[in-house]
Amino acid sequence: MEQQTAIDPARIMQVGMGFWASKTLLTAVKLNLFTLLGKGQQSTKQIKNQLGLQTTDRHVSDWLDTLVSLGFLNREGIFDSANYSNTPDTDLFLDKNKPSYIGGILQMANNRSYNIWSNLETALKTGKPQNEASAGNMELFQVLYQDPQKLQEFMDAMSGIQSGNFRALVNKFDFDRYKTMADLGGADAWLSIQVCLKHPNIQCINFDLGPVEPLANKKIAQFNLQERITHLTGDFMKDELPDAEVYTMGNILHGMDESIKQQLINKIYEKLPDKGVFIAIENIIDNERRQNTFGLLMSLNMLLENGDGFDYSFVDFEKWATKAGFKKVEIMPLTGPCSAAIAYK
Structure with a gap:
């Protein structure tokens, strides 16, 4: 019996809601998150304080962890014990202090x-x-x-x-x-x-x-x-x-x-x-x-x-x-x- 390929809406949703992920990354660039992390690993509270973010710690974690899930940040620990750092590509291309900044x-x-x-x-x-x-x-x-x-x-x-x-x-x-x-x-x-x-x-x-x-x-x-x-x-x-x-x-x-x-x-x-x-x-x-x-x-x-x-x-x-x-x-x-x-x- 010929196996049928499963049809699902995942790609439709991924592209249709793609502006969510886009705006998450663009906001990180706008706030110079990757430039901050170019200096070294930072905790959630350090990032929140240095970027002047006024929302809850939970929402800051949501934002940073979304960037982790998208492959733009590395993380050790979780929530209060979390420490974030750039990935090799964001460190090279999104740190304003590097000549490779795009x-x-x-x-x-x-x-x-x-x-x-x-x-x-x-x-x-x-x-x-x-x-x-x-x-x-x-x-x-x-x-x-x-x-x-x-x-x-x-x-x-x-x-x-x-x-x-x-x-x-x-x-x-x-x-x-x-x-x-x-x-x-x-x-x-x-x-x-x-x-x-x-x-x-x-x-x-x-x-x-x-x-x-x-x-x-x-x-x-x-x-x-x-x-x-x-x-x-x-x-x-x-x-x-x-x-x-x-x-x-x-x-x-x-x-x-x-x-x-x-x-x-x-x-x-x-x-x-x-x-x-x-x-x-x-x-x-x-x-x-x-x-x-x-x-x-x-x-x-x-x-x-x-x-x-x-x-x-x-x-x-x-x-x-x-x-x-x-x-x-x-x-x-x-x-x-x-x-x-x-x-x-």
């Missing part, structure tokens, strides 16, 4: 995205962005540029989410074959910094709008790379692109509609010298659109943020690059759901 993207998720995503149904019905700007494509940045704190938070978030991908790219792609690189929409110059740290002979240009220049120059100076990285103020859609053999873009193309994507790729192709290269670093969706869940969710995030932006598959990128004139395209897996789509002139 909590910026989670801070932004807690402060912005959590509320924006509650309006997904409105975005699907209207096709309109649901962020602070609630206006056209990329208008979010005009709002961020008016608030230095929010802009810094956004830059930290982008650096955090891209750090692993940038390091993977500089280890996998042979930048030593080229003398110059320009990162278009380079924000705080994090990609240029990673390239220069790994490849000693390349000169980089960080190309972005004026409001991010102080943030970029500050970060470049932190790594003593002022002689090798120049921040150039400009708008890659309106202004002439700087001369370079390699153009890179990290999480930029997905914020645009298809016609603007094609216009920008055309512009890059025309400016590149022979044998020049264009690299787009994004959550490239698998061609069958079945596996890269994060890439698909990011595409929905572009609806919420920009209205008409969307993430894309390698087949999409190949179509646009070929139409622009590029001779060869390839995809280079980086970390997790992220890849580099590479086009060669």
